[in-house]
Amino acid sequence: MRLLNTETLQMKEFLASIPPYAILSHTWDKEEVTFRDMQDLDIAKSKAGFAKVKGACMRARRYNFDWIWIDSCCINKESSAELSEAINSMYQYYEDAEVCYVYLYDVSAKHHPREHRSSFRKSKWFRRGWTLQELLAPSYVVFFDKQWMKLGTRWSLRDVVSATTSIPIRVFEGHDINGCSVAQRMSWAAYRETTRPEDQAYCLLGIFGVSMPPIYGEGGAKAFMRLQQEIIKISDDRSIFAWISSFEDDEPRGLLARSPLEFRMSGEVLASESDIGVRTESYSFGNNKLRIHLPIAPTNFSDDIFIASLHCQSERGGSYICVYLQRTNGHQYIRYHATELALIPSRPAVEHMQELTVKEAPSSRRIHPRGSSRDAVTFHIKTLPSARKFGVTPAFEESNDLWVIRDRPIAAQDGVTMTITLSCWVLPKLSLEYIFQTTQETFSIEMHHNSYYKTISTVTTSSTSMDGPVSGVDSLLIPLGSGGFLSVACEILGDRSEKILEIDYIPTGDHKDALQEKSGFLPLHSGFMVPSDEVFTLQTVFPPDSFRKELEGQIYVSMADADPSNMFCVLTYTHSHLAWFSYTGPCVVYVALGYQGSSAWTDVIVRRDQNGDSTDEDEIWNSYLNSGSRALKRLNCQTSAAASVLDEESAKDSKYNVTVEVKKRKALGLGSHMLSLDYIWNGGLTQTQHSIRQAEFVLE
Numbered sequence: 001m002r003l004l005n006t007e008t009l010q011m012k013e014f015l016a017s018i019p020p021y022a023i024l025s026h027t028w029d030k031e032e033v034t035f036r037d038m039q040d041l042d043i044a045k046s047k048a049g050f051a052k053v054k055g056a057c058m059r060a061r062r063y064n065f066d067w068i069w070i071d072s073c074c075i076n077k078e079s080s081a082e083l084s085e086a087i088n089s090m091y092q093y094y095e096d097a098e099v100c101y102v103y104l105y106d107v108s109a110k111h112h113p114r115e116h117r118s119s120f121r122k123s124k125w126f127r128r129g130w131t132l133q134e135l136l137a138p139s140y141v142v143f144f145d146k147q148w149m150k151l152g153t154r155w156s157l158r159d160v161v162s163a164t165t166s167i168p169i170r171v172f173e174g175h176d177i178n179g180c181s182v183a184q185r186m187s188w189a190a191y192r193e194t195t196r197p198e199d200q201a202y203c204l205l206g207i208f209g210v211s212m213p214p215i216y217g218e219g220g221a222k223a224f225m226r227l228q229q230e231i232i233k234i235s236d237d238r239s240i241f242a243w244i245s246s247f248e249d250d251e252p253r254g255l256l257a258r259s260p261l262e263f264r265m266s267g268e269v270l271a272s273e274s275d276i277g278v279r280t281e282s283y284s285f286g287n288n289k290l291r292i293h294l295p296i297a298p299t300n301f302s303d304d305i306f307i308a309s310l311h312c313q314s315e316r317g318g319s320y321i322c323v324y325l326q327r328t329n330g331h332q333y334i335r336y337h338a339t340e341l342a343l344i345p346s347r348p349a350v351e352h353m354q355e356l357t358v359k360e361a362p363s364s365r366r367i368h369p370r371g372s373s374r375d376a377v378t379f380h381i382k383t384l385p386s387a388r389k390f391g392v393t394p395a396f397e398e399s400n401d402l403w404v405i406r407d408r409p410i411a412a413q414d415g416v417t418m419t420i421t422l423s424c425w426v427l428p429k430l431s432l433e434y435i436f437q438t439t440q441e442t443f444s445i446e447m448h449h450n451s452y453y454k455t456i457s458t459v460t461t462s463s464t465s466m467d468g469p470v471s472g473v474d475s476l477l478i479p480l481g482s483g484g485f486l487s488v489a490c491e492i493l494g495d496r497s498e499k500i501l502e503i504d505y506i507p508t509g510d511h512k513d514a515l516q517e518k519s520g521f522l523p524l525h526s527g528f529m530v531p532s533d534e535v536f537t538l539q540t541v542f543p544p545d546s547f548r549k550e551l552e553g554q555i556y557v558s559m560a561d562a563d564p565s566n567m568f569c570v571l572t573y574t575h576s577h578l579a580w581f582s583y584t585g586p587c588v589v590y591v592a593l594g595y596q597g598s599s600a601w602t603d604v605i606v607r608r609d610q611n612g613d614s615t616d617e618d619e620i621w622n623s624y625l626n627s628g629s630r631a632l633k634r635l636n637c638q639t640s641a642a643a644s645v646l647d648e649e650s651a652k653d654s655k656y657n658v659t660v661e662v663k664k665r666k667a668l669g670l671g672s673h674m675l676s677l678d679y680i681w682n683g684g685l686t687q688t689q690h691s692i693r694q695a696e697f698v699l700e
Contacts (some may be wrong), residue, residue, distance in 0.1 A: 001093060002074045003067040006057040009041060011074070012067075020494050021067040022060040023097035025141075026052060026136035027124050032072040044073075055148045056101055064494035069093055087214050091133050091206020099492045100138035102131075109149035113160050116561065120151065121164045129194035129203040135165070136177055137208065140474060140492050156475040156489070163547055163560045166267055177207065181271040181312065182231060183239035185439035186263035191549070200260055201227040210234065221258045225360070228256045229285050236283070238272035238310040242321050244668065245338040247552045252326065252334040254360030255290050264551070265341070266670050269321060272312035273342050289359050295352040296325065304328075305336055306355075314668065319343035319669060325358070333358050334523050341668040377497050378421045379447055381432070384504040422447060434503075441514065445501070484567070527558040527671035528593055528600075528662065530571060536589065540572045542617035549670065556670040559594070568594020568601075568624060568634065570617045575658075575679070587645055590620050591660050592634075593675060599637040600673045603630065604660040606643040615679050656681050 002013045003021055031048040037046050044053070053070060060068045086093075094100060104123045113120035114339055120143075122429045127132050135141065141154035154161060158172035167188050185207055194200050197220030205211060210230040215223070231240060240254045243262040257263065283292035294308040302326045309320050322344055325689055326336035333356050339573060431446045475489040484507045491500040532538035533553050541548065547558040573589040593602040605620060623630045633641070640661040658679045665674050 001069065001089070002072060002076075003069055004038070004053075004057070004431075006061040006065055006068050009044075009053075009057065009503055011035075011038060017055055017098070019067050019096045019202075020065065020496055022056075022063075022068055022494075023094055023100050023138065024056045024063045024068065024070045024103060025100055025102040025125070025131055026072075027105070027128050027131065028072065035073055035076040036078070038073045046454060052103060053316045056103065057142070059101055059148060060494070061598065063099075063491065063500075064498070065098070066099040066494060069097065084214055087202050088205060090130075090209045091137050092680070094134050094137035095139075095206075097138050098494070098496065099140045100134060102134070102141060102143045103146075103148070104143060104151070105146045107143075107145045107151070109145040109147070109151055113143075113151055113157055116544065118544065120157075121160065126164050127191065127193055129189060130408070132165075132189055132192055133206050135161070136167075136171070137693070153474050153489075155473060156477075158387065158475060163558075178209075179271075181239040181242075181269050182208070182235060182237045182268035183242040183263055183269035183312075186243070186257075186260050187265075187267040187269075187365070189260040190262075191263035192260070198223040200224060202259070208235075224259055225256055232283070232285055236272070236274065237312075238283075239266070239269045239312045239321075241310055241511070242266050242269045242312060242668070244341055247339055249338070251338075252336065252361070253338040255292070255323070255335055256360055264549075267670075268315045269668070270313050270315050272310060288362070289357050291355070293353050293355050294325075295348040295350065296354055296356070297348070297352055299324070306333075307342060307344075309344070311348070314343060316672065317343075319345055320347060322348075325356070328359075331355060331357055343667060376421050376423045377499065378419060378677045380417045380493075380500045381420065382500055382502045384502060420447075441480055443478075443480065443486055445488060447501075484583075518556050524568070526560070526562075526595065527556055528673050528675055529554050529669055530557055530591075530593075530673050530675040531555075531677050532573075536573045536575060536679075538571055539574055540617060542570045542621055545569065551670075558671075559565060559591075562594070564595075567596075567624060568592060568621075570621045572617055573677070587656065589643075589658055589677075590617070591675065591677070592620065592624055592630075593660075593662060594634070596634055596637050600662045600664075601634055601637040601639065602660050602662045602675065603633045603638065603641045604643045604658055608645055608659050648668070 001018065002011055004011055006022075029049065033044045033047050033049045033053050037047060044050050049072065049394065055072060057068060069091075071086075076082050084209040102125065104120070104125050106125075107119045107123050111120075136152070143151040143153070143157065143602070145151055151157070154172055161167070161172060163665040164168040165188060168175070168180070168184075171180070172410060186204075189200070189204060189207075192200075192203075194203060196216060198214065198216055198218060200220050201223035202214050208227070208231050210227070210233075210290050210605050212226055228240060243256075243257040245253060245262055272318075283290060285291075289677055294310070296306040296308045298690055299305050299307050301324075306325045306327065307322045308325050309322045313319060314321060320343070322342040323338075324340070324342070325333040327333050331354070335358065418501050431444050433442065433444045435442045473490075474492075475487070478486045478488075480486055484505060487502075487504040487506060489502045489504075491502060529551075531553065532550075532555050538555055541557055543563075544560060545557055545559070545561055547560045549556040549558075550699065557569060557571070559569070562569065569592070571591040571593070573591065575587055575589055587608050587644060590605040590607070591602065592604075593600070595601075603624070622628055624634045627630060638658065642657060642659040644658070645656045656679060658680075661676050662673045663676070664672065
């Protein structure tokens, strides 16, 4: 691979013995610096993208990295062979890097990423296809804003990143992504975009541990088909068939998807069972047909429509996931009603297993060891100004011969109070005892050095103890008895045997983000699918929902921003028919819905808006609090409600009836419940009715 020297900005190619290097993750903008530009630094410096290259090099140099890899200028894209090699090796490049710097040009550190006003969650970086593997592959990821101010690490912001990307938080806590089903991993890429349609498939190669030559011009659907065929060669996980097409694309299909978007509802699908009691678990693809053994059963649709289990379950409730198949000839089938995946409560009977041929329409990675194999590791203890009121005493277990204090232990790094070298043979463990001279508050930081523990191991205060021995724990935030907080963060250096421990003290009330860290975000599965069409059009959600998704006439309301003590929101709908039939002005429909404990509830209010000014949503929201006038409707967990408006000024006394209902979903989808909206307008001599419901299919 080719690396960029962080001091000289000269390129060097390494075929073996690759040195420790940092890596940059970013989104491309105008005037990116290319490989050819870097051959003449005067040309490179004239481009707008050079500031980003310079900023990344300065950051890496500050932490003793001599080398950095930046995709825009380290790949010669004029060479098709080199481009192909880079695409197939990209995941490994990020996986092998010591640290990944994520530069977010559209984010400011003015607001903490957990604050609603922060632009962190809305960054373009979270919507790009290639950045998915750049988030997952590295061991250590640091986020920076447009001014290269540190926002946090993947570990410290794991709850925010999880809520933003729909990737389970356990993945950022060391869980191997190969333990996630194929469908789950595909769902992470569902809403990500790429400039070239083929890159929707190519950017996922490393995540599934497969390789294939890129063929630009083949089209996104064909590239994605090739990707799935490569996955099938190495995996028998049938969740790869657990996808749904769009509502506009309900034509007969095969069992393979056309894009990651078709896995948008598959984040809860577990890997299929590997042992189902028969010797027919494997499947193969050839001649544009998939040969597979599936248990099938008839349905009440027609004699040629069957339901087939994929032998994979939903992680919520444990229901088994099934597809509909239509027999075309003998054992030949096509997928029927591809817009839905059915859920059945029990394991399918093995005796119903049949060999099928499903025709397609034309159209675990090795974990690299981290750290150095050396017998010693050096910790540079950096006490930030707010923590310097704490005096420190090193408590050695065996000897203090290895305690080395240097005048300037690392270049251009101020604030380092001591440098301690631990040996796995002589001094494997060290405890630093801190005491606040005014209040006598104490805490200790214990560091270990062995083949596994090379970061923070244990932090103990007078009131609590927190362990962090697993790989990836790079920051800890711990409450102190006085009400303040202790922050300990680990920063990676270019020398694999060296670390920086940054110690900070946060007084009570001085850092509200410390308090937000304690609560985190709600589980990703807490939410509702709600309608929005030309009749009932959703205008606002209160409180605002940063994580909602729009899906073909439906909207997923996530509840991720909800107050854990009051998990509900108010939806504001405009109603085109009520506005047209009313003589006295349009009507606004307010729908309240949420969770009371584990139970869902809803309510509806219809008000005529004579002045064109709708009622404030926060007024209605407050009315459902414990002290509000509608609190009982929430506490009683009613699953349906109705409201009416009588137009007394019209000649026919028009009456509008609106009903709402929440139900547990019966098909695979986002959230746990679905909202339906109905209305009947009775204008005396005429009556109009409209319903928004999801079709439900009944099995025999």
